[in-house]
Amino acid sequence: MSGVMEGARRLLRRGDRLEERVAGLGEAVEHGRGRLDDGLLDRAEAVTRRAGARLQLSGGHTVVALAGATGSGKSSTFNALVGLDIAATGVRRPTTSKAAACVWGEDPGSELLDWLEVPARHRVQRDSLLDDRTPRRGEPVLDGLVLLDLPDHDSTEVAHHLEVERLVGLTDLMVWVLDPQKYADAALHRRFLAPLASHREVMLVVLNHVDQVAPERREAVLDDVRRLLALDGLEGVPVLATSARTGEGIPELRAAVAGRVADKATARARLAGDVGDAATALQRESGDAEPRELRDRDRRELHDALADAAGVPVVVDAVARATTVRGRQATGWPVTSWLARFKPDPLRRLHLDRGTRGGDLVVAARSSLPAPGQVQHARVETTVRALGDQVGRDLAPPWQRAVRRASVSRFDDLDDRLDRVATTTDLGVGDLPLWCRGIRGLQWVLLLTALVGGVWLGVLAVFSYLRLPEPGTPEVQGFALPTLLLVGGVAAGLVVALLARVLVGIAARSRARKADKRLRAGVVEVADDLVVAPVRAELAAHRSVHDGLRAALR
Known part of the structure; x- marks a missing residue:
């Protein structure tokens, strides 16, 4: 190709x-x-x-072929056009399955005749070998004519049939030589004439042996030939009456051929x-349906179905809850945060967390997620097939089948590629935000403050219990400083923890959205590679065929 x-x-x-x-x-x-x-x-x-x-x-050459049945006088017509007895006729006709050729003009047309596969021994150059180049007065100039005498199309030799069929497809102008007794032969009309209905502009029909038809019947016979040609879709094809034996009609045939040779358009018309x-x-x-493009809405449902099959909603929810748990542990009141460590981590529960860095978190992700169930598989398969059906809906059946076949051509690779999305996507849950560390430090300061106040109050209580002289206790606006330290440290720690919960919730939702975006980007890449790209390739092929045929039919 x-x-x-x-x-x-x-x-x-x-x-x-x-x-x-x-x-x-x-x-x-x-x-x-x-x-x-x-x-x-x-x-x-x-x-x-x-x-x-x-x-x-x-x-510069026009290839004209004479074709006809046995006894139609085709070779005699060939000799009459050439002006010399070149082609053997009647009982002297050779059994060869090859055509004979005569070329007019100085150029022997060797390359063209080689392409036509006419043997060298069957070629004659009319002007260089047979006579001078000066045409008789009134005789049409045939320079550039390549005249072929084809084997009989009704010959009992299969090779003759094959040669005629081959050359009928290669010649520029077909001249069909008919016999008055056999012009209605069904095989001729079915095998050769009717299939060439679109080539009426490069065809002539010759009714030979017209001298054997009574003068008063000739026009009726010619009308009947035209009627049969019209039934073959060849209405308007010129029909000439000739007699190769008497020469009647030969000048008119030679003039018709010369006119086609002179305008140099016959080959291109054929x-x-x-x-x-x-x-x-x-x-x-x-089909003639206009090419279409794959639209975003055609892909959206496919992306959603593949995201569900890849477990994206499960992972995104785990990222949100894990960020919440870890953030609260980092920013909550240290005493309660320590107790919260005994609660299971959502990511660890799914075995998605194997370290503290994002790259470590996803190493075993897919192997620990629940495998897609039959419902998800069915949804993916249905969505993929629906995409192909929707895209190819307005196309001709061959293209509908091609688009549908392309949409599922790599369906078996989907599971592995979706697994890879989950196991290679960085979920972004490795380290907590820097502000969490600041709040954690503040919580420890507040806890130490409360501990100092508590210990101070404890020491004062011991002194009071032992009835020892109490050391002086500083006061702030009438409140003992140790009490303020204890109460203020605990209260401030709880308030900070509550405020941090709000910030942790915001961070959890943000990380969940980022994880969802990253995972879905991976799913989109898989969908485009395994489903969308093959479908787009078919649509591109359809567009190329559509545009090519439109150019070919202009």
């Missing part, structure tokens, strides 16, 4: 409309592989190769018809 596309791109750089059409068809073939019918793609690829090769060959046929067949398969 790379060779086809490279050739098509080279043609595209030339800027010609036909070359752009060929390049567009090549683009559609390249991106339709694995998605559209292989038979249609193979035929379109053959057209692309053939058109690319023909456009790079001699543009290729345009081939490209149009192939592109039309592919468009019927691919």
Whole structure:
């Protein structure tokens, strides 16, 4: 395929409309592989190769092929057009399955005839070998004509059938030579004429042996030939009456061929018809729906489902509660905080905490979280398939299948990748904020203050109990200093603890939001890599095929 596309791109750089059409068809073939019918793609690829090769060959030659059944006088017509007895006729016709060729002009067209696979011994250069280059007065100039005499299409030799079918697909102008007795042959119309309905501009039909038809019946026979051609979709194709034996109609046929040779557009018209046929067949398969993009709302439900399957809500809740517990232990009144250490830590309960640093906290995270249940698996699978169905809803069936297949193409990798998200994401719960350390220091100062006041009061109580002279006790506005130290230290510690609870709650919610954001970012990356990217690749291929076919059908 790379060779086809490279050739098509080279043609595209030339800027010609036909070359752009060929390049567009090549683009559609390249991106339709694995998605559209292989038979249609193979035929379109053959057209692309053939058109690319023909456009790079001699543009000064027009290949005209005479095709007909046994006894139609095809070879006699060939000799009449050439002006010499070159092709063997009747019982002298060779059994070879190869065509004969006659080339007009100085250029022998060797490269073109090599491409047509016409053997060298079957080639004749009309002007260089047979006569001078000065045409008789009134005779049309045929320089650039490559005239082929094809094997009989109804021959009993299979090789003859294959050669005719091959060259019918390569020639620029087809001249079908019919016999008055066999022009209605169903095999001819079914196998050759009807399939070429889109090539009516590069076709001529010749009713030969017209000398064997009574003059008063000739027009009726010609009308019947036109009627059958119209049934084949070839209405308007010129029908000429000739007799190779008497020469009747041969000048008109030669003039018609010369006109096609002179305008140099026949080869391109034939290729345009081939490209149009192939592109039309592919468009019927691919559909004409406009390409669409994957929108954010298409992805949002997928992200939520994968986040649930990865246990993100469970981990986020554990982060919030663990931050709360640890913050209260750090900022609460030291006595109650010490007792609170006996309460289980939410992260440790889930075995998510293996150290004090964020990197250590997640080493064993996924192995300790509950495995996703059947409900979560079912939701993930349903959501993934729904994404493919939603995105491909308006596309043709082949693209719907391709998008759906792409959406689940890496479904088996989802569990492992989601595990990795949980085990490699830093939850950010390693160290407490610096202000917690400040409050902890303040709490210890307040506790020491209360202890000093308590001890002081204890000493005074002992002195009073032993009826010893009490030392002087300082007072502050009528209150004993030891009492103020004890009561004030305890009260201030409790107030600070209550205020710290508010700050710890704020910090817990903040850390939970950050952990949720980090985990969901990892889930989004997994979803985009395993689900969204394959779907986008199919949509991109659909766009390329759509744009390529639109260019090919212009």
